[in-house]
Amino acid sequence: MTPLLNASGCLDALTAPDVAQSLDAFVTKTVTPLRREGNPPPRIAETDAGMLNSIGLQNPGIGLFLEQNLPRLSALGVPIWVSVGGFSAADFAHMCERLDGHDDVVTIELNLSCPNVEEAPETAAQLVGAARAVTGKPLYAKLSPATWDIAESARAVADAGADGLSLINTIRGLAVDRASCRPKLARGVGGYSGPALKPIALACVHACAEAVELPIVGMGGVASGEDVVDLLSVGAGAVALGTVLFSDPRAPGRIRAEVGTDEVMPRQAVLVIGRGSAAALELESLRTKRKGLQIG
Numbered sequence: 474m475t476p477l478l479n480a481s482g483c484l485d486a487l488t489a490p491d492v493a494q495s496l497d498a499f500v501t502k503t504v505t506p507l508r509r510e511g512n513p514p515p516r517i518a519e520t521d522a523g524m525l526n527s528i529g530l531q532n533p534g535i536g537l538f539l540e541q542n543l544p545r546l547s548a549l550g551v552p553i554w555v556s557v558g559g560f561s562a563a564d565f566a567h568m569c570e571r572l573d574g575h576d577d578v579v580t581i582e583l584n585l586s587c588p589n590v591e592e593a594p595e596t597a598a599q600l601v602g603a604a605r606a607v608t609g610k611p612l613y614a615k616l617s618p619a620t621w622d623i624a625e626s627a628r629a630v631a632d633a634g635a636d637g638l639s640l641i642n643t644i645r646g647l648a649v650d651r652a653s654c655r656p657k658l659a660r661g662v663g664g665y666s667g668p669a670l671k672p673i674a675l676a677c678v679h680a681c682a683e684a685v686e687l688p689i690v691g692m693g694g695v696a697s698g699e700d701v702v703d704l705l706s707v708g709a710g711a712v713a714l715g716t717v718l719f720s721d722p723r724a725p726g727r728i729r730a731e732v733g734t735d736e737v738m739p740r741q742a743v744l745v746i747g748r749g750s751a752a753a754l755e756l757e758s759l760r761t762k763r764k765g766l767q768i769g
Contacts, residue, residue, distance in 0.1 A: 475701055475732065476768050477725050480666075480692045480715035481556040481582060481615070482528065487542070490549050492718065495725040498552040498768050500713065501542075503584045505558050506567050508534035512589060518648045518657035523667015523694075524716055525646050527589045527660045530558055535571050547577040552768055556615070558584040562595045562603035573608040579768070581610050583635075586617030586642040588664040598629040605634030613690065615639035616677070623677050624684035637688040639713070641677045644670065666716045670694040675707050682708025696724070698731025711768065 476497040485502075486493035493499045511531030518525045533542065535557075546553050555578050557568040565583060572578050583604055585597045593600060601614055614630040616623060618641040627638060643664025648657040656662070674693025682689060691709030695701060696717045704712050717724045731737055 474729065475705060476711035477701075477728065478554070478690060478711060478713040478768075479718060480713040481584065482526075483715045483718045486549060486551070487545055489722060492722045492725070493549055493551055495723075496551060496714075497711070498554055498579070499546065499549070500554040500582060501538075501546070501556050502532055503530050503556040503558040503587065504532050504535055504538045504568065505530055505560075506535055506564050508532070508537070513659045515657060515659055516663070518663065520646070520648050520665070520667070522669040523665060524719075525648055525658060525663035525665055526643070527658045527663035529589050529660075530584075530587060535568055539571065539575070543575065543577065552579045553577055554580040554582050554613070556582040556584050557604075558587060558590075559593060559600075560591060561593050562600050564593070565600045566603040566607050569604040569610070569612075570607040573610060578610065580613060580637075581608065582613045582615055582639055584615050584642070585630075586615055586619075588617070588619070588643055588645045588662070589660065596629070597626055598633040601630045601633040601635050611636040613637040613639045615642050616681075617642050618644050618673050618677050618693075624680040627681040627685045627687070631685045631687055635687065637690065638681055638685070639690045639692065640681060640709075641670070641674050641693050644673065666693070668694045668696060671700060671703070675703060678704060678709050679707035695728075696721075698728050698734065698737045701728060701732055702737055 478498045478500055481500045482502045486499050509530050512527050512529030516527045559565045612635050614635040616626050643666045645662045646665030647662045650657045671694025678691045688710045690711045690713050691704035692713035701712045
């Protein structure tokens with residue numbers, strides 16, 4: 474069965490523990506070195522085919538997270554991935570060093586691409602390198618689709634020591650309030666997510682799967698069992714659910730059931746049977762990447 478996770482920021486496990494426990498791993502909201510209040514409201518806006526958010530990495534900071542949040546999350550009995558962010562290589566190194574001694578953190582996801590805050594001046598590879606120097610935990614680099622060549626980014630972070638990729642983060646968008654003719658979000662732009670993101674996610678996963686031999690968690694517009702198999706078809710080994718969790722908290726169970734239906738199962742058989750020797754080789758590569766996936 475394909476591992477299902479949540480996309481960072483799309484589920485509060487302490488408010489909805491039953492939903493978190495229906496996943497194969499829970500990914501925390503991004504944590505930063507210091508407490509952040511986030512961006513001013515309004516910070517969320519619906520669109521015709523998804524939503525925009527400009528939360529701005531609101532979080533309690535690594536100190537309170539380790540003291541208060543992590544023990545409660547660990548008690549849920551679900552493998553914990555901690556998403557970390559920062560504004561310099563030193564921030565990422567500090568975060569990973571603080572997490573390194575906690576056995577209940579199975580994987581660290583490096584949020585290298587939040588569209589709602591200022592970016593670190595270093596390259597993604599330099600940020601991964603700084604993290605790799607201070608922790609032996611699996612590191613998954615979360616990359617932005619807003620780049621000319623995401624495959625090159627994947628090669629760079631792989632060379633710097635990333636153990637896997639999370640693809641993709643949201644992409645910048647803007648919604649206009651028609652009454653005021655002003656942006657709906659206080660910050661103007663926000664991170665777009667929802668069904669229309671899926672073709673972009675598929676293109677990015679496909680490009681990165683061709684470029685590097687790293688396991689990939691695919692995400693972006695997933696709302697059905699068919700969407701899961703689409704991502705598996707282009708190289709993902711696990712799938713994360715994002716915006717769908719806001720409208721359908723029971724989506725993990727529903728999607729698992731859909732993956733096992735008569736309509737979807739034949740598509741998985743195509744992945745297994747392949748179409749000739751070339752497809753068989755691609756399938757073997759996909760299996761190898763899946764074996765490297767660190768869930769728990």
